[in-house]
Amino acid sequence: MMNREFHPESLMMTHGYKPELSEGAIKCPIFQTSTFVFKSAEEGKAFFQVAYGQREKEPNEELGLIYSRLNNPDLQILEERLCLWDGADECAVFESGMSAISTVMLEFLRPGDIMLYSKPVYGGTDHFVNKVLPQYGIKGIGFTSVQSKEEILELVKGEETRVKMVYVETPANPTNALFDLQICRAVADELSEGEKEVVVCVDNTYMGPLWQHPLKHGADLIVYSATKYIGGHSDLIAGAVLGKSKHMVRVRTLRTFLGNMAGPWTGWLLMRSLETLKVRMTKQAENTVKVADFLQSHPKVEKVYYLGHLEEGTVQHEIFKRQLTSAGAMISFDVKGGEKEAFTFLNNLKLMKLAVSLGSTESLAEHPATMTHSDVSADDRALLGISEKLVRISVGVEHYTDIIWDIEQALEKV
Numbered sequence: 001m002m003n004r005e006f007h008p009e010s011l012m013m014t015h016g017y018k019p020e021l022s023e024g025a026i027k028c029p030i031f032q033t034s035t036f037v038f039k040s041a042e043e044g045k046a047f048f049q050v051a052y053g054q055r056e057k058e059p060n061e062e063l064g065l066i067y068s069r070l071n072n073p074d075l076q077i078l079e080e081r082l083c084l085w086d087g088a089d090e091c092a093v094f095e096s097g098m099s100a101i102s103t104v105m106l107e108f109l110r111p112g113d114i115m116l117y118s119k120p121v122y123g124g125t126d127h128f129v130n131k132v133l134p135q136y137g138i139k140g141i142g143f144t145s146v147q148s149k150e151e152i153l154e155l156v157k158g159e160e161t162r163v164k165m166v167y168v169e170t171p172a173n174p175t176n177a178l179f180d181l182q183i184c185r186a187v188a189d190e191l192s193e194g195e196k197e198v199v200v201c202v203d204n205t206y207m208g209p210l211w212q213h214p215l216k217h218g219a220d221l222i223v224y225s226a227t228k229y230i231g232g233h234s235d236l237i238a239g240a241v242l243g244k245s246k247h248m249v250r251v252r253t254l255r256t257f258l259g260n261m262a263g264p265w266t267g268w269l270l271m272r273s274l275e276t277l278k279v280r281m282t283k284q285a286e287n288t289v290k291v292a293d294f295l296q297s298h299p300k301v302e303k304v305y306y307l308g309h310l311e312e313g314t315v316q317h318e319i320f321k322r323q324l325t326s327a328g329a330m331i332s333f334d335v336k337g338g339e340k341e342a343f344t345f346l347n348n349l350k351l352m353k354l355a356v357s358l359g360s361t362e363s364l365a366e367h368p369a370t371m372t373h374s375d376v377s378a379d380d381r382a383l384l385g386i387s388e389k390l391v392r393i394s395v396g397v398e399h400y401t402d403i404i405w406d407i408e409q410a411l412e413k414v
Helices: 041-051 073-086 097-108 123-136 149-154 181-191 227-231 245-258 264-274 277-296 315-323 339-347 378-384 400-412
Strands: 090-094 114-118 139-143 163-169 199-203 221-225 239-243 301-305 330-335 364-366 390-394
Touching: 073 090, 073 239, 073 264, 090 097, 090 245, 090 264, 097 123, 097 163, 097 199, 097 221, 097 239, 097 245, 114 123, 123 139, 149 181, 163 181, 181 199, 221 227, 221 245, 227 264, 227 277, 239 245, 277 301, 277 330, 277 400, 330 339, 339 390, 339 400
Parallel strands: 114 139, 114 163, 163 199, 199 221
Antiparallel strands: 090 239, 221 239, 301 330, 330 390, 364 390
16 A cells, blocks of 8 residues: 555545544544654654744654644544645644635735735635725735736835735636636745745635635645635534645744644544545536526526636637536526615525535525625625625536526526
């Protein structure tokens, strides 16, 4: 076995876990404990030196267990398994997606700094960038998927030295707009100088760990709402950050002192979910092809935003072919009419659930303009196509004919 490189889905049941250390239990137990016993005072000293960055780990040395705010077997094994999908050096799991996102921003940005960010982003991220960070003297400047490298650089002309991060959510929530990570990397490199590094961070929640691997396209860090596909059962809240060791040591250190790590129960649930991640996501993507094609031909649907329908030869299609391995399981569409018609559709769903979130086993539908993105400025909503007629659907694992039946009968009421 040592000579074979296994696929990630084959390692999700075993990687990083030694049954002999847990009475032979085939699954990692829940280590519901706050602290861990040292074998000696010298061992405790050595563990703390590494944990607090007072020395580097020796070759093949593992950070010993200290305290569940710093490390816990459930989180440690989970983090090792998550690294396999994205090819990351390290991973840190958080209590929510927003705690992961906010920790990264607070670590790499300081008063007076500028962050370039893609528009649109998830509504909670938009609020943090435009309502919270300005209170700390940090400015967010947005760019869209149609802007070139030169146009993005023009946005910060005269303030180049203040830019410290390029933050991009691709595909964008809720429009499925794709951002070219090569351009984002080139912008960051152009703005980096000497010891000043501009970090590229990608929110990969829409694609999950399966369909897009941003580190391979120039990103330094990936953030996830692990609530979504990674958790995938609508029964937990969690986040994750993955990336290169030199960046992750900073993320992990701030997590230690903010205390926003996930608990062992959440870690255990996420390990369980990783075992079925590929089969769930594969089924969801297969269903979505059928659902999107149905919506595309429906007379009461004005426009469908689905990556599988991108026109060949366009810039968006070229990015899709280069960066992604699937069209995913997220669809947005414009109902002919406005808010009234969109609400009529949502209120008449029978099988699908009217709820926010995405990436779970059940299909979900919501109204971005008045729900997940209601705090986004009216100007940005208008610019980015987050209109009153827009509906977002997260396709689940139900039989696709039942999902289509539900959509059809709800559209009949419009």
